[in-house]
Amino acid sequence: MRWTSALAIYVLFWAFSVFLVLPFGVRTxxxxxxxxxxxxxxxxPHEFRVGRIxxxxxxxxxxxxxxxxxxxxxxWIVPADVDFFDRMNMETR
Numbered sequence: 001m002r003w004t005s006a007l008a009i010y011v012l013f014w015a016f017s018v019f020l021v022l023p024f025g026v027r028t029x030x031x032x033x034x035x036x037x038x039x040x041x042x043x044x045p046h047e048f049r050v051g052r053i054x055x056x057x058x059x060x061x062x063x064x065x066x067x068x069x070x071x072x073x074x075x076w077i078v079p080a081d082v083d084f085f086d087r088m089n090m091e092t093r
Contacts, residue, residue, distance in 0.1 A: 001069075006069070010065045010070065013061040013068070014061040017060040017061040018053075020060060021053060021056045021057045021060055024056075026045045027045065027047075028046060029042075029044070030041060031046070032046040034046055077086075
């Protein structure tokens with residue numbers, strides 16, 4: 001795999017990991033004991049720390065990407081393993 005392809009795949013893993021990591025570790029104003037800002041939703045986070053979230057996302061994306069690369073190299077899971085509807089055998093008939 002070329003490094004440009006690997007970089008593009010890593011960026012996709014990073015973007016996907018944002019949605020995995022974002023809901024965890026969020027405290028609302030009620031949980032933090034702070035007053036609500038007028039017009040603020042009750043479920044809005046009290047503090048949004050971009051650096052901490054970016055670090056968590058980078059760690060999760062790196063772990064997932066390393067697992068992807070190892071699977072790409074050693075072939076632990078191949079498309080035939082996830083062919084639940086037996087489509088690969090239908091094409092050869």
